Amino acid sequence: MPQAAxxxxxxxxxxxxxxxxxxxxxxxxxxxxxxxxxxxxxVDIYDIPIALITRQYLDYLKLMKExxxxxxxxxxxxxxxxxxxxxxxxxxxxxxxxxxxxEQEDPRAELVRRLIEYQRYRDAGLELxxxxxxxxxxxxxxxxxxxxxxxxxGDDGPFELDLFELSEAFNRLLAKIPMARxxxxxxxxxxxxxxxxxxxxxxxDGQDSMEFESLFQEDMSKERMIVTFLALLELCRIKLVKVIxxxxxxxxxxxxxxxxxxxxxxxxxxxxx
Amino acid sequence: MHFPxxxxxxxxxxxxxxxxxxxxxxxxxxxxxxxASVRLAVQELRDDYEQRGSGVHLVEVAGGWQLRTxxxxxxxLSRMVKGRPARFSQSALETLAIVAYRxxxxxxxxxxxxxxxxxxxxxxxxxxxxxxxLGKKDIPGRPIIYGTTREFLEVFNLKDLKGLPTxxxxxSLDEVPIFEVQEELPLGGEQRGES
Numbered sequence: 248m249p250q251a252a253x254x255x256x257x258x259x260x261x262x263x264x265x266x267x268x269x270x271x272x273x274x275x276x277x278x279x280x281x282x283x284x285x286x287x288x289x290v291d292i293y294d295i296p297i298a299l300i301t302r303q304y305l306d307y308l309k310l311m312k313e314x315x316x317x318x319x320x321x322x323x324x325x326x327x328x329x330x331x332x333x334x335x336x337x338x339x340x341x342x343x344x345x346x347x348x349x350e351q352e353d354p355r356a357e358l359v360r361r362l363i364e365y366q367r368y369r370d371a372g373l374e375l376x377x378x379x380x381x382x383x384x385x386x387x388x389x390x391x392x393x394x395x396x397x398x399x400x401g402d403d404g405p406f407e408l409d410l411f412e413l414s415e416a417f418n419r420l421l422a423k424i425p426m427a428r429x430x431x432x433x434x435x436x437x438x439x440x441x442x443x444x445x446x447x448x449x450x451x452d453g454q455d456s457m458e459f460e461s462l463f464q465e466d467m468s469k470e471r472m473i474v475t476f477l478a479l480l481e482l483c484r485i486k487l488v489k490v491i492x493x494x495x496x497x498x499x500x501x502x503x504x505x506x507x508x509x510x511x512x513x514x515x516x517x518x519x520x
Numbered sequence: 521m522h523f524p525x526x527x528x529x530x531x532x533x534x535x536x537x538x539x540x541x542x543x544x545x546x547x548x549x550x551x552x553x554x555x556a557s558v559r560l561a562v563q564e565l566r567d568d569y570e571q572r573g574s575g576v577h578l579v580e581v582a583g584g585w586q587l588r589t590x591x592x593x594x595x596x597l598s599r600m601v602k603g604r605p606a607r608f609s610q611s612a613l614e615t616l617a618i619v620a621y622r623x624x625x626x627x628x629x630x631x632x633x634x635x636x637x638x639x640x641x642x643x644x645x646x647x648x649x650x651x652x653x654l655g656k657k658d659i660p661g662r663p664i665i666y667g668t669t670r671e672f673l674e675v676f677n678l679k680d681l682k683g684l685p686t687x688x689x690x691x692s693l694d695e696v697p698i699f700e701v702q703e704e705l706p707l708g709g710e711q712r713g714e715s
Contacts, residue, residue, distance in 0.1 A: 275611050276636030321636045364633055367687045371621060372613030374685045381675045383598075383607075384591040388535065 277325030278365040295355055301329040416499055417476050420463050438471055443478030451503050459499035526561045540584030582673035615641045620684055623667035624654045
């Protein structure tokens with residue numbers, strides 16, 4: 248079945264009911280983040296409560312800073328724009344005589360125009376991406392490999408996921424476990440990290456890649472899922488696999504980064520076994 | 521073997537062609553036939569494929585006709601295709617959409633619309649030949665202007681640029697056009713009309 252690309256930005260500040268959730272998401276830029284905040288607060292884009300949005304925006308920047316993420320200059324520029332708008336809205340109306348002939352505009356108007364414009368193109372981009380693309384859904388005879396799309400994996404992809412994105416993906420899977428099973432006492436089904444590592448490597452053997460989600464089966468216990476996840480982290484650390492995503496919110500793939508097994512599918516010499 | 525029909529000849533031409541074939545090109549290759557009958561044959565061929573429920577169909581794309589597999593085959597065909605399926609990041613799609621709808625456009629204009637640096641994305645789109653340099657804008661600094669390519673139309677299954685999906689207005693937040701509301705705000709132009 249065609250896999251619809253997961254596109255919408257999700258879950259900033261969401262999922263707070265779970266203590267361990269990572270409240271972080273990657274945004275394509277300050278406008279993307281602002282749109283998210285506007286939607287999340289369900290406020291009117293034409294009448295943005297600037298103090299509220301500015302505060303949440305700054306909270307997000309703070310979070311990025313705390314997590315030592317690269318705080319792109321674009322985000323800081325927008326922060327100062329928001330603060331400027333906020334301060335202008337606090338000022339009294341200019342003297343009518345001085346302002347004569349000049350159009351008095353809402354300080355937010357320019358930002359709103361940009362947000363709306365941005366959203367139009369963002370949506371148009373998503374619509375384009377959902378089309379039946381040559382080399383993805385549709386193929387032509389002389390270039391079954393997708394001559395035009397060959398090797399195209401996005402502007403900055405394929406990129407390795409950072410820990411937060413991986414944790415978030417894992418949290419999404421964990422959230423799917425029914426509550427009743429979440430409290431299960433560990434049964435006989437115990438699995439050591441080394442076993443889990445071998446299991447992952449065995450499944451990866453002979454394959455170019457596998458999907459992150461396929462590591463975890465529905466009937467797995469929470470413990471087993473966590474062990475599997477820790478095994479994956481360990482594999483990343485010792486650089487036996489790469490965890491890669493072609494696009495933000497896209498499917499996560501696990502690649503063997505070096506041939507790690509012999510012909511019989513046996514792992515040779517894990518560094519710590 | 522009996523004499524091949526025009527439909528069969530065109531089918532053969534389209535089969536061996538390595539890109540979309542325009543009506544002009546077909547007519548040029550088939551000097552013995554009228555342009556109108558070539559056009560009719562192409563349409564009949566297209567309907568044939570359609571009615572037969574074939575795995576291949578004839579699509580009008582990037583100003584020409586091309587035999588392509590039907591999208592429903594994707595799950596089967598992608599097994600044969602090497603590597604991972606092509607994917608576009610959101611930033612690539614955003615940038616591509618802006619270039620497609622607003623061309624000719626400078627990098628600075630794209631960056632204003634997106635609010636982020638777009639150099640790397642543009643570079644990749646250029647390398648993948650989805651975007652090309654159209655020239656330089658006649659303003660100070662002579663910035664480069666960009667537009668989409670024929671490959672863009674091919675990849676995105678578009679007949680021409682007019683086939684782009686229409687830009688939708690912002691949805692689900694508010695239906696009121698922007699300026700109508702702005703005028704009512706307390707900071708609006710109440711001061712005017714005093715002289």
